[in-house]
Amino acid sequence: MGRIAIIGGGISGLSLAFYLIEKDPSADVLVFESEKRVGGKIWTEKTDGFLCEGGVNGFLDNRPKTLDLAVKVKLSPLRSNDASRKRFIYSDGKLHRLPESPPAFLSSRLLSFPGRLRVMAEMIIPGGAKDEESLADFARRRLGREAYEKLIDPMASGIYAGNPETLSLRACFAKVYDLEVKYGGLIRGMLKLQRARKKEGSTEKVGAGPGGTLTSFNQGMGELSDTLKSFLGERMRTGYKAVSLEKKGKGYSIIFSDGSALVTDAVVIAAPAYSASEILRAADTRLSSLVAGIPYPSLSVVCFGYKKSKIESTLDGFGYLIPSREKRRILGTLWDSSIFPNRAPQGYVLLRSMVGGARASALAMEEDTKIIDSVRVEIAEIMGIRTAPDFIRIFRHEMAIPQYVIGHSEKLRDIDSALAKHKGLYLAGNAYRGIGVNDCIENSWKLASTIAEEFL
The missing domain is CATH 3.50.50.60 (FAD/NAD(P)-binding domain)
Known part of the structure; x- marks a missing residue:
């Protein structure tokens, strides 16, 4: 031995x-x-009753x-709240709820009517899988430019803090790559897989995304x-x-x-x-x-805590991501106290914003006052929260997520x-x-x- x-x-x-x-x-x-x-x-700190995640805030249970x-080390996993199923994209000056079903997609104003039609046309576009292709090129080819800019681009920021123009589809999203290789397209592949699951008696949903429920610990x-x-x-x-x-x-x-x-x-x-x-x-x-x-780009995580009485936002959801076309100084903000319990003291809420990433790495390494001011401006313009936070914590990652x-x-x-x-x-x-x-x-x-x- x-x-x-x-x-x-x-x-x-x-x-x-x-x-x-x-x-x-x-x-x-x-x-x-x-x-x-x-x-x-994985970097968790509890200060003044706020439980702040300096890095990853959970894992999917799928x-x-x-x-x-977790079971072997006698830990009890904690599933995210139902409110966290509601996710938003900030686009054209508004927060749009991310559609979770075909009817919701058809009625959503996140994409224009032509943009929605272009996504639906993915079903009839011939397969053309390439051995190596950027996430951006793939998304534009199969879903159209608007869907790429408003859906795929912020998703890449949310997962990788990355630039989809340089990220490899095959390395980052192998499941999506395989759908086109095996079935000639995303929608066709998902429909075929769904029919196969039904024949097997499975009720599991089929999708191109990772699926599962976000899970953490108390x-x-x-x-x-x-x-x-x-x-x-x-x-x-x-x-x-x-x-x-x-x-x-x-x-x-x-x-x-x-x-x-x-x-x-x-x-x-x-x-x-x-x-x-x-x-x-x-x-x-x-x-x-x-x-x-x-x-590895740089990324900073900025936690703001507020008294509930000071803000008008209901924070009924997971939070929002921002497409790069919006030219904002943050990648998005998660409403952590709405996702899991025990993240903020009674009567308070906790928000967590991401700054930097592959497209704006230098922003993550600015001095604290500049980062705080930037996040405050963004939250004020996007969410209408103009009051000063009662709690602030910044986590810096000079080398954050591998690309x-x-x-x-x-x-x-x-x-x-x-x-x-x-x-x-x-x-x-x-x-x-x-x-x-x-x-x-x-x-x-x-x-x-x-x-x-x-x-x-």
Whole structure:
């Protein structure tokens, strides 16, 4: 049995360690995190009664691994409130509710009448799937320019804080890509899948989107990472920054920033790609360069708390996203206290706005006063809230969400080829095959089986 070192205490590293120990409780597994806290982009803080998510605020319950993991560590998942089903797009000076059904789509004023007809025409447009295509090119080709600008563009901002002109459809939205490849189109594919489900007796809805209900925990997403940290006990080492990796016999030597080193049989780098690249530089310059090529824009999350009595908005919904064509200084605002309970003290509400992203990365790194003023102006003009917030918290991510840009799938093939030359060296995390919590946990579960076969 060999020693396994995991570099990175985000959800990928934490869940991987859990699954390895589940397979063998006596396994020699150590997790090293450079920060004092664990969780990575899962970053929950409770201050003055406000529960703020500095990063991801939940996961969808349509994939089992995250829910299974929660049960195993004795956590009770918390489903989002019914109000959160109501989602909005800010367009042409108004908030438009995102249609949730064909009748609602036909009557919605979000798209013009010609724009709605163009979306419906997708059903008769011949298939033309390309091996590699940007999300923007795909959306314009199949749904039309207006639907791209008002629906697909803000969706890309909401999920990736990304620019759909450069994001890879296949890497980011494989399900959508597969619908055109297999069925020649989105609507045709969904109709065929729906008929197949009915024959099977299933009532599950079919759609091109991810589906499922947004889910978290009573004390926020940080409850999951903190619970996993407690499970690991002394196996979890915080404040250890790995800076380099060297081959040592049949294993590896990890060098830390304080000059100390650890010899291990296998290493999993579950840190962000930019950190992984630095660690790998001495061991494999080509692999390091490949990983470094995954871009990360800056993003800031701005939490505003208000007394309910000070605002007129009902906040009956999830919140809104803003298409880039609107030229606003925020990507959107989520009404967190309407999505989950326990996010604001009694008599208060909590809003969470996103600033920056791939198209306006520099905005996220402006000084606090500029960011606060920008968000206040946007909320005043969009929601009519002109009073000063009673609570403010800003979370900054200089390198936020990895971008799966054109060529990402080919890059992954090159990374896998380079890794194959280094037995016992693995990469994990959201930079490669899925950015969400569900992706990270499911990929860690798969990787644990691979590692166990070789080392446990």
